[in-house]
Amino acid sequence: MKFESEEALKDHFTHEGVLHKILPFRRWQRWELTELQGFFGVPDYVVAYHRQSPDGNVLLRSVAVEFKLSNWRRALEQAYRYSLFADYAYVVMDAAYVARVKRNLSIFKRANVGLVCAAAEGSAEVFHRPRLSPFRNSDLGEEFRDFLTARVAEDRVYAA
């Protein structure tokens, strides 16, 4: 069964918590945002996972996601932009079109963009997990991290 729309795919992944079950940050707290503008492209969904380390520092990992039903190439181009400032970038697609995108999995690997295919029935399969982005220390990456750090701090999650 296919998803009816990208919005339905996105809702399934975010509200149903599917994304958080497949990423290795289950015990971390999270701060979420949709349609973030001002960096490079407009990610459909951004989540900043954060926790306090034993020595009191705040650890932060950002994940930017592009949802697409079937246009894997367009999704990859958009998600690649996010990888230039976020720690991890993923494309999430409708599993009904997995055959076409799987033939091009090597491009996702070379681009260091993650690929997940989700089925409307509830399952999700990770075809590629990206490594920590090499651009996180670039000017754009640092600017993004400063932005998220400030937003997380506003939540006053961690005591001074």
Add this chain to the structure above:
Amino acid sequence: MTKTIHQLGHNSTWNIQAHDEDGVGDGFIISPMHLGKSKLADWPVERRRRSFFDPQFVIPGDAKKNLASYEFHPGAGGDDFATQSYPQSAALPNASSCVAFQVQNDFRALVIPSRHLDVPIEDYIRQQHSLFVTPFLTAIKKSKSKKQIFLQVFLTNRMVEEVAYRDSLITWLSSLEEIDGVYLVPSYKERSGKHITSPAYIVGVMELLYKLKQNQILTVVGYTNVEGVLYSCAGADWVGMGSYENTRIFNIANFADAEGGPQQGPRPRIYAPILFQWIDYRYREPIVNANKGWVFADNRYKVLLWQLPTGKWNFQRSELYKHYFVEYTRQLQRLGGVDESTRVKSLYSELDNARSEFDRLESAGVILDSNSGGGHIPFWMTALAEFARARGWSWR
């Protein structure tokens, strides 16, 4: 050999500096919309002698920005006529005033302006004759000026793509014995990205250029982007070279006196001559990290840009455009100096190499979007092959 000529717009200082300090660009095409009459009066004579003046009668009833400072512009007097009309009664007085201004300023040549018209060829020729060609030639004859005369032509899609229309246009232009050259402004509709990707349109412009050259009519192609390299293979004498995108892509909306809110500036882009592509600056770091930074070519402006932190890049950095002026002029110089058939082979080979380089970038994990990714290259190769095939030239 095709030469670059600076297409002036908002920040003409950069073009002037590049011309004077780097020796690039064979003069200027002045935009009175951006350079008021009093500022132009401050220009040294030598610079005016290397300039074409574009009267910009594009939409006669609209005298946008500094156009109103030029009394010969139809819209400057506040005449109350509809934007789309241009009364015959105004034609000769405006022509006389415009010619007198051009003669007085000792510009490189005299330019007969044109309206942007998308009508059947018979109507086009009739209107252009009655409103511009005849009045201006009358005024020029009266002035006794010996300067060369160029006629402006806005090239709509049908003018270029319909063979019958194009042939009629060439016949008409070559029948005007007083004209030494034409100032062509490609006005391509259906542009989906930053480049012209219609082989039919590109080949049409090239055919027009080639046949005008055969008729010994000089050609200036204004408002061109990187596709000027294609026009050089058809024998264009000059191709425009602008800074901001609105001087490299003609858009009639820019001449309409419409209200509009403040616009966000575009993202800065840097020209990669090896790829025939302006690339969003945010891709610079991954390209460099993939050991492909050489695609941007080396000149002193690249050195200056590379020293900037990413946060300091913005579209108003002059180095972005001066870098382009130097590299684009070099490209045309490299292609030039040989006959058009040899130029076609060289350019085809360079475009093929660009296509391969884009593939290699992707293999290295750099995924460029459609505005930076060279999607226009295959269309340009098709156009070049078609142009060559039509004359029995080889292109590989």
